[in-house]
Amino acid sequence: MARLGRSTWAFGERQVGVVATSTVAGTLEAQGPLSDAFDLRLDDDRAGQDTWERAEQAMFRRAAEIACEKAATHPSDLDLVIGADLNAQLTSFYMGLRPLARPMLGVYSACASICEALAVAGLAVATGFADVVLVGTSSHTSTAERQFRYPTEYGVQRPPTAQRTVTGAGTAILARGRGKWQITHATIGEIADFGVRSPWEMGAAMAPAACDTLRQHLADTGRSLGDYDLVVTGDLGRVGLDILRHLLVEQGVASAPVAEERVQDCGAMIYDENQPEVFSGGSGAACSTLVTFGHLFREMERGHIHRLLVCATGALLSQVSAQQGDTIPSISHAIAFERGD
Amino acid sequence: MARLGRSTWAFGERQVGVVATSTVAGTLEAQGPLSDAFDLRLDDDRAGQDTWERAEQAMFRRAAEIACEKAATHPSDLDLVIGADLNAQLTSFYMGLRPLARPMLGVYSACASICEALAVAGLAVATGFADVVLVGTSSHTSTAERQFRYPTEYGVQRPPTAQRTVTGAGTAILARGRGKWQITHATIGEIADFGVRSPWEMGAAMAPAACDTLRQHLADTGRSLGDYDLVVTGDLGRVGLDILRHLLVEQGVASAPVAEERVQDCGAMIYDENQPEVFSGGSGAACSTLVTFGHLFREMERGHIHRLLVCATGALLSQVSAQQGDTIPSISHAIAFERGD
Incomplete structure (x- = not known):
């Protein structure tokens, strides 16, 4: 367990385990080539909510619930919740996972956020400052497009280099010394x-x-x-x-x-x-x-x-x-x- | 060095030191009662830049430079830079401190961010995963008002419970086992x-x-x-x-x-x-x-x-x-x- 070189943290063998993961996929993602790898496949990107933002929060929350179920972990056993999303001021993370009622750390490095969250969580788990941590991220094409470019409803024409923001959420539960x-x-x-x-x-x-x-x-x-x-x-x-x-x-x-x-x-x-x-x-x-x-x-x-x-x-x-x-x-x-x- | 109770990290005696701090204050802050406590007092909230956002980035960058000078630390000696601001997608932090050219972790918990950054930095320093870390935050009344409420230029009337977003930036350099x-x-x-x-x-x-x-x-x-x-x-x-x-x-x-x-x-x-x-x-x-x-x-x-x-x-x-x-x-x-x- 040490820092290596300029910027790598080595957590050691079997110190930071991933006990369970969860994935909630939007409609287009659920129709894609990895469809059967996802825990939950939505047929409505609104997820039964009245706004796109609340839909994204609901997906994030559902993903956290699924991970807890798979890990047989009650939210009250989580020492820490670390995550991110692309909405201004991380509202999907904070509002979506608010019902967990646990200590929360929001991080942000855009679409690199899941690795940032895993790094900080890994540090806390490897050093014994946390035993069980939930990490996750979400994004939604209809919330992100209006954050970064134009609302989807405008129908702006895109060049072939454009990418589609993935709709969905995923979480993982990290625990000290155990996990597949x-x-x-x-x-x-x-x-x-x-x-x-x-x-x-x-x-x-x-x-x-x-x-x-x-x-x-x-x-x-x-x-x-x-x-x-x-x-x-x-x-x-x-x-x-x-x-x-x-x-x-x-x-x-x-x-x-x-x-x-x-x-x-x-x-x-x-x-x-x-x-x-x-x-x-x-x-x-x-x-x-x-x-x-x-x-x-x-x-x-x-x-x-x-x-x-x-x-x-x-x-x-x-x-x-x-x-x-x-x-x-x-x-x-x-x-x-x-x-x- | 241990976790205490539900959510406190105890870093131990003299493990995580603060070697130097820096503060850059906007005009109204520089005219306030704590004026002489700040390292740099601006007489122009534009800080010589052409947009409010670039002004905030310039303040953040200047604050980091001052802290490095006071700590006699070259930016290349920083193992990690951790920080936040209130702009959507942390642009003041990432764009402002980009010239440091060091590993960066953006965090976000709105105006609680400086304590989140200090917590994560403290964890890295206390456990030896980093020796020297720069942490900081910035905010600017003219960038924040249009992020969260209305652009200042609208002249919206505010109730007496309203607060004024502080214009300025501050950073601190944390180091293992030393500091005032x-x-x-x-x-x-x-x-x-x-x-x-x-x-x-x-x-x-x-x-x-x-x-x-x-x-x-x-x-x-x-x-x-x-x-x-x-x-x-x-x-x-x-x-x-x-x-x-x-x-x-x-x-x-x-x-x-x-x-x-x-x-x-x-x-x-x-x-x-x-x-x-x-x-x-x-x-x-x-x-x-x-x-x-x-x-x-x-x-x-x-x-x-x-x-x-x-x-x-x-x-x-x-x-x-x-x-x-x-x-x-x-x-x-x-x-x-x-x-x-």
Whole structure:
């Protein structure tokens, strides 16, 4: 249990376990290729609520309930709840999970938030400051579009580099020394900014941040790409993933075939490219959460993946910063998972 | 070094030191009663920038530079930067402190954020996962009003319970085992919601959260109010402070004279009530930061305060939640400081 190199926390073997995860998927996500990996598949993105924001809160709350059920954990046993969403001032997290009535820490690094939450939770669990922690994120296409770009109702035409914000929520329950999966390392990212200004080009904005964090993680841990069965980024989409692979080859991190085989992206996995209006793929704080806690953890359980690195990626823009012509600073945090048994 | 009770982290004696602090104050704050406690007093809330948002980012950046100068620390020596602001998607923190080029963790609990940042930083420092951490928050009346209520330019008339968002930024550098001040405990808050819906009534919304966290802190640590020379809340303002004192007496935490003498509020301290448009007092993520890192730490240095508890208070509303008629969930996190020498 120690800090490694510039920015990696090593939690040690079997210290930080993941006992249970939960995933609630929106309608388009439920119709996608990973459909059967999700615990709950909605057929209405309103989730029976009267506003999109309350729908997102309800999904987050339902995800937390499912995780508690699967872990046979009563909310009162949670020492801490850590999470995020994309709404201004984290209202989905705070309002959605308010009924848990437990100590809460809101974090924010846009769509990298799930890895930030897992890092802080891992630190608390590894050091014995918390025994059981619930972490999670949510996003919703209809709340996020009006936060960051234009309300969906405007019908603004999007370029092919655009991504669709994933609708859904996912949570995980971490516990000290037990669980089917474990978190071994967290690498805290730094800002990368290559001057991209368009909120429709988030893959291009975030790819350099993912590249930096992956390189830093490998340098800090002394590992190579080959030590992981799979490295996934959060939500670069098909366009951003292509840029990342080029960067990795250019910087000597991987050969082209290795980058092609070992490096994937949750945003490129969650939809079939023939689904309507998914453009370059998925994005949003729930994107890497749904794919990791749903699909990839199942792949680990099935023995198809032993060691997994998730580099969630966040574009740190706001509607105001975009309107004021600012560039999009981006960040990526990485979490290394292994089977826990 | 251990967890105490339900939600308090005890960092041990002289583990988490505060080496230096910095405060940058806006014009109205610089004209207030605590003026000479601030490192930099602005005479222009635009800080030479072309937008209010960039002005806030510039203040945050300047505050970080001052703290590094005072601590004789180069930004490259910072293991971690943790902070927050009130703008949607934390743009002041991420864009303002981007030039530091260090690993960053954004946190958010509205105006309780400085205590959340100190808690997470304290955890990392106490456990040796970081040696030197910069924490900070900023807020700006002209960016916050249009985030949460109406743009200042509308000239909306405010009720006397309204508070003025503090313009400024403050940071602190934490280091393991050294510093003039130390952090001994952090208590992580839970949501309190008494059904207040008006964004002009934040003191009333947040007072129950401050009361809960203070009670929990005392229960977890086995301390009484008398063990602190001063307990300050973040930004309840005069109206909210009065409500809090009533709650403390009602719940048997303190007698009326003790509550009157020992419990104060940063929002009630930062302005003179005769200053223009301050109404019930200050609020904002920089409110408790400026008062604590400027005024109160100086009082500790002068020997007037030995033990200080800061219960920063956050109102977890957004413009959307207010417009949709939601109540205002509130939270308070507490940090216990002592002299370090």
